[in-house]
Amino acid sequence: MDKNKEDIVKKTKVKMWAGLVFIVAAGLAIAIYFIFLKDTTDIEKVTSWKTYTNEVMGYQFQYPDNMEIVIDEPKREVDLKGPALSSGLRWPRFYIANYPGEEYRPTDEIKLKPWITEKLGFEEFAEDREIAGTTAVHVDTITNTHDDYIDRYYLLKKGQIFQIDILHVDGQKDWDIYNKFLDSFTFEITDESSVPNSNFSGVNTSDWDTYSDAVNSYSIKVPSDYEVALEQDNYVAFDSSLAESTDLSYMHFVVETRDTDLYTFQISILTNEQVSSDFEPVIEDVTIDSLSGKKITLKNELGETIIHNLVNYLGKTYDIYAGDSIADLLAAVVDNFSIDQFGDDVDITDTSLFQGKECVSHSDCGAYPCNPANGKCLIKDCLEDSECPAGVCGLHVTPVPYFCTTVDVL
Numbered sequence: 001m002d003k004n005k006e007d008i009v010k011k012t013k014v015k016m017w018a019g020l021v022f023i024v025a026a027g028l029a030i031a032i033y034f035i036f037l038k039d040t041t042d043i044e045k046v047t048s049w050k051t052y053t054n055e056v057m058g059y060q061f062q063y064p065d066n067m068e069i070v071i072d073e074p075k076r077e078v079d080l081k082g083p084a085l086s087s088g089l090r091w092p093r094f095y096i097a098n099y100p101g102e103e104y105r106p107t108d109e110i111k112l113k114p115w116i117t118e119k120l121g122f123e124e125f126a127e128d129r130e131i132a133g134t135t136a137v138h139v140d141t142i143t144n145t146h147d148d149y150i151d152r153y154y155l156l157k158k159g160q161i162f163q164i165d166i167l168h169v170d171g172q173k174d175w176d177i178y179n180k181f182l183d184s185f186t187f188e189i190t191d192e193s194s195v196p197n198s199n200f201s202g203v204n205t206s207d208w209d210t211y212s213d214a215v216n217s218y219s220i221k222v223p224s225d226y227e228v229a230l231e232q233d234n235y236v237a238f239d240s241s242l243a244e245s246t247d248l249s250y251m252h253f254v255v256e257t258r259d260t261d262l263y264t265f266q267i268s269i270l271t272n273e274q275v276s277s278d279f280e281p282v283i284e285d286v287t288i289d290s291l292s293g294k295k296i297t298l299k300n301e302l303g304e305t306i307i308h309n310l311v312n313y314l315g316k317t318y319d320i321y322a323g324d325s326i327a328d329l330l331a332a333v334v335d336n337f338s339i340d341q342f343g344d345d346v347d348i349t350d351t352s353l354f355q356g357k358e359c360v361s362h363s364d365c366g367a368y369p370c371n372p373a374n375g376k377c378l379i380k381d382c383l384e385d386s387e388c389p390a391g392v393c394g395l396h397v398t399p400v401p402y403f404c405t406t407v408d409v410l
Helices: 003-037 112-120 175-183 262-270 324-335
Strands: 049-054 059-064 068-073 077-081 093-097 129-131 134-143 149-157 160-168 209-213 218-222 226-232 235-240 252-258 282-288 291-299 305-313 316-323
Touching: 049 077, 059 093, 059 175, 112 134, 112 149, 129 149, 129 175, 160 175, 209 235, 218 252, 218 324, 252 324, 262 291, 262 305, 262 316, 282 305, 305 324, 316 324
Parallel strands: none
Antiparallel strands: 049 059, 068 077, 077 093, 093 160, 129 134, 134 149, 149 160, 209 218, 226 235, 235 252, 252 316, 282 291, 291 305, 305 316
């Protein structure tokens, strides 16, 4: 082969390889676009920004004009969602919140990271960021029920803890948008006493009335301007006679009872179809009438924050709940909730007290369950588990040897 032909062959090979590389690169670029970028809002398409002002809490920020404010509760939270992606989820997504209670209103002298670790359980932190002239603590190890990663910022302004969330829905990210959003924050709170903790700070219960439920063996104190709105065997709802006032809306609380254990009741609340999946419920230990219970804070599908207080006594679980707009009033109701417990001088494991005793609920039967089939306390003597319908001899709320005492036998 002469020199000219060799040069032609070499040039042809070079062009072929160059063409192949171009095709592969173009294919990769198209694949990356469809896999990662197709649903992403282009920063150039955000042509204008709106301004949100929370006059109650004294802060302001900007957000893209294609986002919608889906929750706007001035004293508590603001939730913003962008347009829908092909998955049906919405992006961008921002969430701003502050919470009631004195623990979220510490002094300015506290160290924020130790406070977050102690109160909220976060131990790993990303790099701090300045927001509104204040150092904000950055937590980036959070996911929600949709497995969306969250960049969360906590900052302390004038004695109030604020939380700002950026949710990377469906893995979408655009830090040009995120940074402009964070940089736009300003706080104009001049007096921490103007920050509302609740509509009912410093509740005085001295003039409250007492409501008693003989069937379910409890009593509570109720504000004098409240009345029973609905009353059933295991459910009573109280509404304020002032509820029509625009300043006293959502003044409604409920006491519900069920013949079940606390854990089962708790699961039924958390898995209720009306509970929003966009908020991770907060579960805390509480003491109600000297008994250990649970406080559950969650959101419903309407975006309202609901606070449940659960306590169990002898097979019956009580749930005292309301919206967080009356959080302090609800706390006072819970503090004055009293269950008609057996006295210290009564041994609830003594079968002679309950053998053949007529009952309406488990609380009538000491450590034993009530059999609704015959309206009597269920006490069956046994020596082995095999003698009991449920296969358990001597286990209920309080272990009692040699008796079938489980609700499961019903």
